[in-house]
Each structure stands twice: as structure tokens, then as C-alpha cells.
């Protein structure tokens with residue numbers, strides 16, 4: 001008879017760049033998901049017992065400590081495996097999204113400073129309109145079914161989408177289930193958090209990058225123990241260890257900021273659907289301007305769709321007009337058409353507020369030497385330096401490089417010859433200050449409004465009408481409800497169309513429609529003026545008509561024949577190296593090894609639009625397949641053929657959103 005083994009072998013996934021789980025030994029079996037401390041080389045690290053079969057042959061080291069923490073649930077472990085498989089990221093890197101470095105090392109606060117749970121779903125919400133109630137009761141049913149389903153809640157701006165989805169949240173809470181609400185920019189969601197509190201009597205738990213380590217740890221634990229009943233979070237909240245998730249809401253599902261562009265490149269909107277499926281829970285995608293992906297899924301019957309076609313309380317949708325800048329141009333060196341200025345004066349005279357939208361931070365996007373034409377660019381990136389005057393510097397928005405404005409042109413040595421070209425929000429603010437010296441104005445951009453507290457302060461000022469004119473980047477587009485705001489001026493409606501990537505038109509329509517939706521949300525009607533040099537462009541026409549479904553139809557007709565998403569699949573390879581020749585060499589080697597299969601096309605290699613980024617030269621290849629062909633096996637087989645030296649970084653971006 002063989003002697004019984006004294007120890008058990010365990011597979012342990014470590015939150016580092018390894019795809020495989022490592023085998024360790026423990027004195028007794030541990031359930032999968034258990035968090036343990038183990039040796040790794042000369043260090044000790046925290047990992048999780050995983051479901052892979054342990055290797056029976058390798059030499060093992062012992063588990064050092066079993067952490068007193070609820071094991072990661074099976075649905076989360078499967079999710080981590082799934083995300084790794086889909087994005088081609090090592091599973092360890094995906095686990096790291098759950099087990100943030102040091103998360104479990106932070107000592108617990110003595111005093112209980114954080115209180116979770118206690119949302120009261122029995123408190124009455126507002127009385128819903130007939131059409132809102134219809135949508136709400138359908139959502140309550142989905143939540144009550146306690147099984148996987150996907151619903152698109154498609155409602156015009158100000159239709160009460162938030163009120164309606166709070167009803168779904170209430171239903172999940174009545175069933176004692178946990179709820180996750182994903183927002184594109186949690187730091188800017190002060191109004192949403194306040195509404196949540198008004199509805200349920202407590203603030204929800206929040207999850208975003210600005211939490212302190214202690215807040216993180218406490219929240220993580222409360223979610224794992226099921227004490228945190230609602231979590232409102234940024235995309236990374238998808239990786240929290242929910243004990244009993246009963247509903248996921250993805251608000252503003254069309255937002256590109258749900259896509260993480262570095263490390264594990266995942267789209268939180270799409271992964272939310274996967275997470276819900278693995279938890280057998282419903283997921284609700286919410287938008288006034290659904291992405292073509294989601295609209296197509298609804299059209300094909302894969303997702304259910306609920307509509308809220310009118311604004312709440314009889315408010316009309318704002319009137320949209322294009323200002324043809326060829327007919328009514330601004331004065332030279334200025335950017336606001338006289339017609340827009342007149343409209344602003346009228347608005348202010350009525351005691352209402354105006355908002356100017358320009359999705360560009362800083363003073364000017366480009367600085368040019370008048371004498372020789374030299375342009376100031378970043379030494380590390382293929383990008384112009386952006387002038388900022390609030391804190392006077394020229395800076396690179398890609399790598400953070402910054403410098404003083406030089407006195408002399410480094411090229412022709414002319415003195416005092418630099419001129420700013422084009423506007424950023426600071427320059428618009430300067431123009432506004434000249435035109436409206438008496439009016440209080442407020443700039444909202446990520447370099448001026450840095451966190452939730454400042455955003456709350458800004459919102460409070462606007463609501464209290466301490467501000468007449470608001471000038472902002474995309475930060476002002478999202479979700480705000482300012483009852484006295486009736487005029488929105490879009491400074492450059494053509495801006496987003498210039499780059500011309502696959503979704504440029506779609507994203508411009510979504511963003512501008514969203515900004516427009518800030519106008520006239522209460523009694524006074526709203527008006528939106530789009531400054532454009534090309535008002536006949538289909539995107540501007542779609543905005544004017546307000547017929548977004550028709551626009552999506554057009555987009556679909558353009559993308560369908562070439563199998564562009566969502567009618568086909570894309571994956572991008574981004575090769576980068578400090579040594580340009582090496583980047584080229586590997587990119588060419590990849591091109592030679594590219595799959596040659598029917599229904600599969602490889603484009604490139606080509607220099608990336610940002611060909612130099614943080615000192616690295618970048619080349620791109622794009623894999624395009626028919627929808628019925630999965631890209632992951634193709635990518636794996638492809639990448640296995642090319643040896644990539646250590647000095648070269650190869651990023652794989654499945655379902656790319658950015659083509660830069």
C-alpha cells in the first residue's frame with residue numbers, strides 16, 4: 001500500500017504577467033478562490049486558488065498563509081478566465097484587476113469608518129408616467145426572473161432613463177441581491193450619486209481610481225461579503241468579487257471610455273454582458289444614442305429593447321440649427337460666429353444660462369513660428385505641444401512632457417514670433433470674457449476640474465445660477481441636469497470628423513447629441529447651434545433631423561458590405577520599440593506570417609497615426625474577419641510564429657475602438 005501524501009497540490013493564479021496558474025502545496029485542500037500568500041522567487045505574493053488541475057510533476061513550494069477573506073466566487077473566476085481568453089491578456093494580468101497590488105496588505109482601520117448597505121428599496125420613487133412605468137415594470141420583470149438577459153433602454157435625453165433604471169435597482173434590492181452600476185466617468189457623477197441617495201436614503205458604495213487604499217480595501221471586503229448592496233463604479237468595478245450579483249446597469253453604454261486602452265484591453269460594456277451571463281443576472285444597457293453594435297444586437301433580436309421616446313414632463317427636445325461658418329464667419333483670430341454671440345446675449349438677457357462646447361483642453365492646439373513656419377512638437381511623440389495659459393506651459397497630451405513657451409524659435413531663432421493656432425477651451429473663455437465682461441463664466445475641463453469634489457462644486461455653482469456661461473470639453477456632455485441651461489453652442493461641430501476612423505461619424509453624432517441634450521431640460525425650451533464649415537455633411541444633417549435610427553441605418557449600410565464591425569470582427573496588433581528599425585522588422589515579420597484564409601484580411605503594417613509615442617516607434621496591423629470567424633485562435637496561431645525580442649512590445653487589441 002502506498003503511503004498517503006502528506007500534502008495537497010493546488011493551482012494558484014498570481015496577479016502578474018503569467019497566463020498559467022502555478023502549483024503549490026498545502027497541508028489541507030483549499031476551496032477554489034481562496035486567497036493565499038505564497039513565495040514567488042525571493043518575494044511573497046498574494047494569489048488565488050484556481051480551478052486548473054495542478055501539475056503533479058513539478059517541484060512545489062508550500063502555501064505560507066491562508067488569508068481570512070471570502071474566496072473569490074466561481075462566477076468571477078470564470079469571468080477572469082474568459083476575459084483572458086477573449087483579450088489574449090495573460091490571466092494573471094486579468095486577476096490583477098481584481099487583486100490590485102497591495103489591496104489586501106493595507107491595514108484595516110480600527111474604527112469602522114465606512115458604512116455599507118442599508119439602501120431602502122421601499123422608499124417611494126417619483127410617480128412615473130405611463131410610458132416610463134411600462135419600461136420600469138418590464139425591467140422589474142427581468143430582474144425578478146433572476147436569469148441572464150440583455151435589455152437596451154433607449155430613451156431621448158431627459159426622458160427619465162435614470163429614474164426608470166433606479167426602479168430596476170430597487171427590485172434587485174428588494175430581492176436582497178447586489179447591483180453594479182457602471183458609469184463612464186464616476187468622478188463626474190455627483191448628480192447621479194445625489195439622486196441615488198434621494199431615492200434609497202443612502203449613498204451607494206463607489207469604486208474608482210481616486211479611492212484611498214483604506215477605502216478600497218473596505219469596499220472590496222464589503223462587496224465580497226455581500227454587505228455593499230449597490231456599487232456605482234468605473235469599468236474596473238466589473239472585477240469586484242460580488243457575492244450575489246443580481247443586476248448590472250451600464251449607463252451611457254455607447255461611451256468609448258468603457259474601453260480600457262492599456263494593459264488588459266477590454267471593453268467594459270461588452271464584458272458586463274459576459275459577467276452578467278456568468279452570474280445568471282440581467283444586464284441593462286442605457287443610452288440616448290446607442291452604439292451601432294448594441295442597436296444591431298437589438299435589431300437582430302439578441303437584445304431586448306425598451307424605448308422612452310419623449311422627454312419627461314412635456315419638455316421639448318432642443319431645437320437644433322447649423323451655423324454655416326462660411327456665411328457668418330467670426331472676426332479674424334476669433335472663433336464664435338456673430339450669430340452665436342447674439343443668441344448668447346438673448347439667453348443671458350432672459351436670465352438663462354448658455355454652454356459652449358469644444359472638445360479641446362488648453363489654449364491652443366498648435367503653436368507656430370510666424371517667420372519660418374516651425375511648429376512646436378513633442379520630442380517623445382508625434383504630436384503638437386498644446387499651449388495652456390491657466391498654468392502657462394506647452395504640454396504634450398500624450399506623454400505629459402511640458403516646457404515653457406520659448407522666447408526664440410529653436411529653428412530660425414526669430415524672437416517673439418510664435419503664434420497660437422486654433423482654439424482650446426481657454427481661448428474660447430478669453431473671447432467670452434471680452435464679449436461678456438459682466439458675466440460670470442466657468443471652464444469645465446479635466447485639467448481644471450480634477451476630482452469629484454471640484455465637479456460637485458462646479459455643478460452646485462451652475463445650479464445656483466452663479467454662472468452665466470459654461471465652457472467645457474466632453475466633461476460637460478455627460479448626464480448633467482441644469483434646469484436653467486437653455487442654449488448650447490458647439491464651437492466646432494466638424495472637429496471629430498477630421499480623423500476619419502471607422503466610427504468618427506458615429507462618435508461625433510453621439511457626443512454632440514449628448515451635449516445638445518443638456519439644453520432646455522426644464523420648462524424653458526432649449527436651442528442648440530452647431531458651428532460648422534460643412535453643414536451639408538451627413539453627420540450634421542443627422543443631428544439636425546434628430547433621426548438617429550436613420551443615421552445608424554446609413555452607418556450600417558456603409559459598414560455591412562466590407563464586414564466592418566459590427567458586421568465583422570477586428571483585432572489590431574501594435575508593435576512598438578525605441579529602435580525604429582526593430583519595430584519595422586517585427587511588423588514585417590508579422591505581416592509575412594499573417595493568416596491566409598478565406599474571410600480573413602490583414603491590413604498593414606503601417607506607421608500608427610501616432611507613429612512615435614513616449615519615445616517608442618509604433619507600427620500597426622489590422623486583422624479583419626467575417627463575423628462568424630473568431631479572431632482569438634487566428635491570433636494565437638499567428639503570434640506563435642513570430643519571436644518578439646524583449647525590446648519590442650506587442651499589444652493585441654481585440655475589438656479596437658482607437659486606431660491611433
Ligand SMILES: Nc1ncnc2c1ncn2[C@@H]1O[C@H](COP(=O)(O)OP(=O)(O)OP(=O)(O)O)[C@@H](O)[C@H]1O
Pocket residue numbers: 126127128129132155156157158159160161162163164288312478479480481517
Ligand atoms: N416620473 C418623473 N417624475 C418626476 N421627475 C422626473 C420623472 N422622470 C424624470 N424626471 C426628472 O427629469 C429629469 C430628467 O430625467 P433623467 O435624468 O432620469 O433622464 P435621462 O433620460 O437619464 O437623461 P440624460 O440621458 O439626458 O442624462 C431629472 O431631473 C428627473 O429627476
Ligand SMILES: [Zn+2]
Pocket residue numbers: 378379380381383396397398399400401614
Ligand atoms: Zn509626448
